[in-house]
Amino acid sequence: MLSFLDPDPLQALLKIVVAIGLVAMAIALWFQLQHRSRRFGGGMVASLVMAAAVVGLLVSISPNPSTGTGQLLPLDIGIMILFVCLAAIYRPDQVIKLTGGPSLTYRALREGRELQMLVRERGGWSVARRNEEVMARVEGLSAFEGPGTERYIGLVRETVVADPAAPGIPEKLAELEEADAELRAALKARPMFERDLAKRAAALEGPATDEEPATDEG
Numbered sequence: 424m425l426s427f428l429d430p431d432p433l434q435a436l437l438k439i440v441v442a443i444g445l446v447a448m449a450i451a452l453w454f455q456l457q458h459r460s461r462r463f464g465g466g467m468v469a470s471l472v473m474a475a476a477v478v479g480l481l482v483s484i485s486p487n488p489s490t491g492t493g494q495l496l497p498l499d500i501g502i503m504i505l506f507v508c509l510a511a512i513y514r515p516d517q518v519i520k521l522t523g524g525p526s527l528t529y530r531a532l533r534e535g536r537e538l539q540m541l542v543r544e545r546g547g548w549s550v551a552r553r554n555e556e557v558m559a560r561v562e563g564l565s566a567f568e569g570p571g572t573e574r575y576i577g578l579v580r581e582t583v584v585a586d587p588a589a590p591g592i593p594e595k596l597a598e599l600e601e602a603d604a605e606l607r608a609a610l611k612a613r614p615m616f617e618r619d620l621a622k623r624a625a626a627l628e629g630p631a632t633d634e635e636p637a638t639d640e641g
Contacts, residue, residue, distance in 0.1 A: 461612035463516045464525025472518050476511035531572035532606045533616045535579040552584040575602040
């Protein structure tokens with residue numbers, strides 16, 4: 424039954440196992456590329472470009488099948504394709520930029536999170552509402568409103584420099600947390616900007632210390 428693959432049954436089974444392994448590897452790679460694209464706010468187009476880069480990388484290093492020696496492509500062309508493909512694989516942010524930029528969901532969530540962090544860095548809501556940079560970004564929030572992001576952006580606008588104890592604000596902050604979680608889930612991957620924001624938050628908190636406060640004992 425396997426003779427159409429190879430007269431030797433063992434070789435035929437080996438070819439089937441290898442084929443299944445290659446298919447499984449290709450599927451796993453595709454999901455990995457999609458995940459990598461989503462972390463930078465990209466979509467299907469960026470994933471396809473990176474998949475094409477993987478294929479191009481393999482072609483650039485493939486030997487000539489007719490001779491079994493040398494490269495399939497001329498050396499200069501092969502090196503150029505190799506570097507382009509490596510750049511596409513290791514810099515998905517640039518691929519996404521060239522294919523239309525991050526999704527609106529990604530950009531809205533990033534702007535909302537960064538604006539909230541900026542308010543903290545500028546001394547809190549009461550000080551930040553007098554900061555020109557903060558207020559300019561609050562006024563620019565309309566650029567991030569669109570299908571699926573209106574609620575989140577509206578809540579950011581209403582709460583980011585508001586007194587958290589003012590009437591109605593605690594409820595809006597709870598809604599904002601819910602809307603934030605919805606956008607985060609829609610990305611289907613941990614966005615890259617979270618790492619930078621975590622570093623900024625840690626810098627605000629300052630280094631931990633185990634030293635006991637000094638006391639005057641007379």
